[in-house]
Amino acid sequence: MSSPRTRAAVLGSPIAHSLSPVLHRAAYAELGLDGxxxxxxxxGEAQxxxxxxxxxxxxxxxxxxxxLKRAIIGLLDEVSATAASVEAVNTVVLTRDGRRLGDNTDIPGMISAxxxxxxxxxxxAAILGAGATASSALAALARICAGPVTAYVRSDARAVEMRTWGERLGVDVRTADWADAREAFAAPLVIATTPAGTTDALAADVPQAVGTLFDVLYDPWPTALAAAWSARGGAVVGGLDLLVHQAVLQVEQMTGVTEAPLAVMRAAGMRALAGTVR
Structure with a gap:
């Protein structure tokens, strides 16, 4: 490519752990984008x-x-409908005419994964947790889930928040107490959006017959829940799958290529998690 617009980066705090540089650089190398x-x-937000x-x-x-996913919105010229639906931007494309366009590739990345x-x-479907990732999961489920979504949460405030997101996104959200989270495993699709270690105690409760688990964590991997799920023969989608699929969309938007190298990017991410690349 001859375009002088050849710089990109990931921003956040903390950021040292981010795998995004590994994934994007692998894509550039495979695509021959030498510059x-x-x-x-x-x-941080203040900077x-x-x-x-x-x-x-x-x-x-x-x-x-x-x-920064919400803080960036006021600094942009345009925000996609997808990003606006969850008030979260994870991708900014800087155009030749100086415009700054915000999008959210986490939601279509979940669907693709x-x-x-x-x-x-x-x-x-069922969702474990009620944080920012849970709202993106709801937005993805709005496109693929025909019926109700049960969210297992730890507080009444979180329950209200999830039902509010459901109303906004057009999803029939029911809420249940975290103490009953093992009941989620009866759903054909379970999305775990909680921090590392949160679902470990539930691993022993995974039943013999399970559907699909989408655990958004990627380090450490597998989580205790993902390992138990796999042992029962259930399909497991992991956080690296999400990270790679959303990064594929970012590479395509930022560089203008029509098809980013998914397999190459995933392999690079796996090597990084194994400690062979940083």
Whole structure:
């Protein structure tokens, strides 16, 4: 590519753990984008406006992680309907005419990761947790789930939040107490959105017959829940699957290529998690 717009990066805090540079750089190498670079920058909410103000014409795009996915919205010229639906932007494309366009590739990335495992539509689903990732999961389920979604949460406030997101996204959300989380395993699709270790105690409760588990964690992997699920013969979609699928969409938007190298990017991510690449 001859375009001078060849810089991209991931922003967030903390950011040192991010696998995004590994995935994007692997894509650039495979696509022959020799002049392209992808970095990582430790940027908090307070520093974000100044960082955005200093971007030059050489910048093509940004990936955003916590705590910037909502903070970036007021600094953009346009936000996609997908990103607006969950008030979260994880991708910014910087156009030649100086516009800054925000999108959310986590939601279509979830759908693509599930589709890769043969999950196109489900009659119902369950979500473990109620944080920011849970709202993205609800947005994905709005497109593939025909029936109710039960969210297992730890507080009344979280329950209200999830039902509110459901109303906004057009999903029939029912809520249940975290103490009953093992009941989620009867659903054909279970999406675990909780921090590392949270679901470990539930691993012993995985039944003999299970559907599909989407556990959004990727390090450590497998989680105790994912390992137990696999042992029962259930399909498991992991956090690396999500990370790679959303990164594929980012690479395509930022570089203009029509098809980013999914397999190459996944292999690079697996090597990084194994400790052979950083």
């Amino acid at each position: 392209w670079t992808y970095g990582r920058y430790e940027v 974000l406006p100044a960082f955005m103000g200093e971007l030059g014409q050489e910048w093509a795009g940004l990936s955003l992680t916590m705590p 599930l589709r890769e495992r043969g999950v196109e539509k489900v009659e119902s």
